[in-house]
Amino acid sequence: ALKLRPDFPEAKENFYRVANWLVERWHFLMLNDHGRNHKYQLAIKKAVEGGCSSVLDIGTGTGILGMCAKMAGAAEVYACELSKTMYELACEVLSANGMADSIKIVHLKSLDMKIPKDIPNRVSLVVTETVDAGLFGEGIIETLIHAWKHLLLPPPNTQQPLSSPSQTGRVIPAGATVFGVAVQCREIRRQHRLCVSSVGGLDLSAVGQIYSPVSCLADTEDSTEPYTTERLSRLRGGYIQLTQPFTALDIDFNNVQELEGLCSREMMQLRLCVTQEGVLDALAVWFQLHLDQDNHLSTGPQEDTCWEQAIYPIQSPFNTVKCGDEILVEVSCKDSYLRLCCAAIMRDGHTFRLYNVTPKILTTNPEAELCCALAGLQTNQEKPSCTFMLESAEIALLNNTAYHNSFQRAMSKLLVSLKSTRRSQQSDSELDPIYVLDVSEGFSVLSLIAISPGLVQAYSSVEKEHHQTMLRLLAKGNGVLESTLEFWLSHVEDDSAVLQRPATEKLWSAIILDCIETCGLIRQKLLEKATLARCLLEDGGQIFPERIVIHGMLVESDTLLRESAVQGTEPTLGFNIAPFINQFTVPVHVFLDLSTLECTHLSEAVELFALDLMNSTVNYTGREVKVRVNTSGKVTAIAFWYQIHLDSEQSVSTFSEDSHWKQAAVVLQQPLTVSRGEWVKLSIQLHKSSISITAVK
Numbered sequence: 237a238l239k240l241r242p243d244f245p246e247a248k249e250n251f252y253r254v255a256n257w258l259v260e261r262w263h264f265l266m267l268n269d270h271g272r273n274h275k276y277q278l279a280i281k282k283a284v285e286g287g288c289s290s291v292l293d294i295g296t297g298t299g300i301l302g303m304c305a306k307m308a309g310a311a312e313v314y315a316c317e318l319s320k321t322m323y324e325l326a327c328e329v330l331s332a333n334g335m336a337d338s339i340k341i342v343h344l345k346s347l348d349m350k351i352p353k354d355i356p357n358r359v360s361l362v363v364t365e366t367v368d369a370g371l372f373g374e375g376i377i378e379t380l381i382h383a384w385k386h387l388l389l390p391p392p393n394t395q396q397p398l399s400s401p402s403q404t405g406r407v408i409p410a411g412a413t414v415f416g417v418a419v420q421c422r423e424i425r426r427q428h429r430l431c432v433s434s435v436g437g438l439d440l441s442a443v444g445q446i447y448s449p450v451s452c453l454a455d456t457e458d459s460t461e462p463y464t465t466e467r468l469s470r471l472r473g474g475y476i477q478l479t480q481p482f483t484a485l486d487i488d489f490n491n492v493q494e495l496e497g498l499c500s501r502e503m504m505q506l507r508l509c510v511t512q513e514g515v516l517d518a519l520a521v522w523f524q525l526h527l528d529q530d531n532h533l534s535t536g537p538q539e540d541t542c543w544e545q546a547i548y549p550i551q552s553p554f555n556t557v558k559c560g561d562e563i564l565v566e567v568s569c570k571d572s573y574l575r576l577c578c579a580a581i582m583r584d585g586h587t588f589r590l591y592n593v594t595p596k597i598l599t600t601n602p603e604a605e606l607c608c609a610l611a612g613l614q615t616n617q618e619k620p621s622c623t624f625m626l627e628s629a630e631i632a633l634l635n636n637t638a639y640h641n642s643f644q645r646a647m648s649k650l651l652v653s654l655k656s657t658r659r660s661q662q663s664d665s666e667l668d669p670i671y672v673l674d675v676s677e678g679f680s681v682l683s684l685i686a687i688s689p690g691l692v693q694a695y696s697s698v699e700k701e702h703h704q705t706m707l708r709l710l711a712k713g714n715g716v717l718e719s720t721l722e723f724w725l726s727h728v729e730d731d732s733a734v735l736q737r738p739a740t741e742k743l744w745s746a747i748i749l750d751c752i753e754t755c756g757l758i759r760q761k762l763l764e765k766a767t768l769a770r771c772l773l774e775d776g777g778q779i780f781p782e783r784i785v786i787h788g789m790l791v792e793s794d795t796l797l798r799e800s801a802v803q804g805t806e807p808t809l810g811f812n813i814a815p816f817i818n819q820f821t822v823p824v825h826v827f828l829d830l831s832t833l834e835c836t837h838l839s840e841a842v843e844l845f846a847l848d849l850m851n852s853t854v855n856y857t858g859r860e861v862k863v864r865v866n867t868s869g870k871v872t873a874i875a876f877w878y879q880i881h882l883d884s885e886q887s888v889s890t891f892s893e894d895s896h897w898k899q900a901a902v903v904l905q906q907p908l909t910v911s912r913g914e915w916v917k918l919s920i921q922l923h924k925s926s927i928s929i930t931a932v933k
């Protein structure tokens with residue numbers, strides 16, 4: 237479709253979503269990392285010149301490592317790639333670099349490769365970089381165990397030291413060392429634990445502990461990764477190291493016995509000395525890949541590398557540590573994920589287990605959780621023994637007090653005016669209830685906040701059982717009559733018809749919409765929902781928020797360029813790869829933290845676009861804005877965020893210190909060189925919630 241009509245908005249928007257999914261963004265980062273590419277090239281060159289004549293590149297991606305082997309003079313080079321998109325892309329790259337006939341590439345997972353079907357004989361060298369921020373997340377252990385058993389020549393044995401490298405097998409990288417450090421970091425805490433006791437006048441203590449799915453407690457059968465990833469060097473507010481970095485694991489990829497022993501090895505325990513007092517928020521983990529004796533690649537936070545680190549959040553209320561304490565860390569590789577867990581804190585000879593009992597984490601089993609939660613209440617324990625799991629985005633939203641407090645003020649103002657209207661029209665005895673509907677995605681307490689002033693019948697569209705249980709507990713804990721909170725989905729036949737009247741002959745006084753995704757994009761179908769919601773409002777009724785204003789500014793950022801497209805042939809060792817992988821460039825970058833992104837502001841922030849949710853007739857789909865350059869440079873992107881206007885007085889910014897929302901940016905196809913004092917004309921198009929911006933002088 238794009239080939240036929242390159243500017244066809246639906247096709248463009250769909251292609252961008254598909255491109256994001258087909259080709260992971262780290263391909264651009266990796267290929268632009270000249271240091272990484274050059275070190276792999278040196279190690280491969282040394283091995284081939286040292287006699288490794290047959291090479292297999294496992295997980296070839298664009299084919300760059302296989303091409304290094306060929307250029308180094310390897311007689312036979314094979315490559316395998318499990319992603320169809322990357323396989324087809326690698327085929328194009330190989331032929332564009334004149335190596336289609338000399339490198340045999342197969343669209344296979346290495347585990348499914350057979351001799352002689354896929355490769356004629358065992359090879360003397362396997363090169364691979366099938367690693368993620370937690371090292372094992374791409375299955376490198378299983379991949380190498382299989383390679384040693386079925387694809388590689390036997391390792392050189394010490395008895396016959398003179399066996400030539402062409403008759404023995406080896407792996408690049410030769411091994412890895414895993415490091416870790418305990419950190420205090422508010423930004424991580426905000427996404428994985430409840431940090432506030434009340435929001436919008438609502439006391440949250442009734443729900444006890446809240447966990448994010450990333451927990452070393454999550455039992456191993458569910459396949460969720462036990463870690464999340466963050467670029468520690470880019471985290472808002474930074475982080476504090478509470479211990480010295482420690483070595484968690486050393487792995488020799490050329491020792492198949494050790495590789496096999498890794499997953500069966502019992503867990504290891506490390507005792508870390510606390511060198512800095514603080515709140516124990518997470519363990520941060522990175523690694524060094526030892527390509528060979530002389531070439532090492534690090535993914536550490538202190539490096540200027542582009543890689544993220546693996547983050548293991550501590551999910552325990554007991555988490556302040558003092559100098560002299562020792563933290564007991566358990567390291568294991570069950571189910572081939574690297575698992576780290578802070579099991580206990582030792583202080584003055586006492587051991588405080590962080591997770592005294594594996595708390596009953598409530599997620600999907602409704603009956604058990606309801607009885608357990610309410611049981612907690614019946615015995616009027618100050619805290620129910622249960623705990624709840626929310627997505628990290630839901631926890632971050634819950635911790636955003638500014639947003640909830642603004643909403644509470646806006647809602648109270650509306651209720652005051654609605655009550656006075658009713659009092660003037662109806663007798664006190666038969667005051668019509670004020671119907672409020674919260675159609676937020678995911679877990680939201682806004683419906684409860686609306687009830688607190690009274691006379692309100694609130695409906696929440698949360699559908700998950702444990703979300704409903706939490707709202708019931710919060711209602712009880714805040715003295716709100718449970719009957720004033722209902723779950724809307726039990727009233728509608730199917731959740732596609734969420735937006736409909738509260739009852740026949742009744743209209744809503746307030747409808748709460750969820751407009752901005754945590755990643756920094758406008759939610760899909762927002763305008764359609766607002767249009768529908770407006771028809772369901774009584775006179776004087778209100779949609780929250782009533783208006784969204786998009787603000788933006790011109791920025792110069794090489795980092796954003798490196799994450800969006802391969803910059804020529806220089807970073808990729810002179811191979812012609814950029815035009816092929818750059819077909820998958822997408823213009824809009826999300827999950828940015830503009831407060832820590834390396835970038836130069838080339839203009840003030842300006843208002844780019846306004847969306848009126850209470851009056852769609854004033855909405856336009858395109859707008860032109862002139863922006864004055866106040867710093868000379870190269871405009872590489874337009875960063876943008878939102879001012880969410882709950883009503884005429886209350887508004888919150890998604891680019892503020894306490895915002896849980898991230899920002900986004902449109903990366904220009906061609907950077908625009910500008911001088912101070914010049915004007916840039918931006919054309920902003922908003923089509924079906926997706927934004928596009930072009931810039932001309």
Ligand SMILES: CCc1ccncc1CNCCCCSC[C@H]1O[C@@H](n2ccc3c(N)ncnc32)[C@H](O)[C@@H]1O
Binds near residue numbers: 533534544
């Ligand atoms: C400093 C390294 C670093 C540190 C921290 N964060 C990121 C990085 C950078 N490495 C990211 C690569 C990670 C993706 S793996 C690269 C390509 O290989 C493919 N694959 C994976 C396994 C596999 C297999 N067994 N058989 C065939 N193909 C396979 C994937 O389909 C992908 O296209």
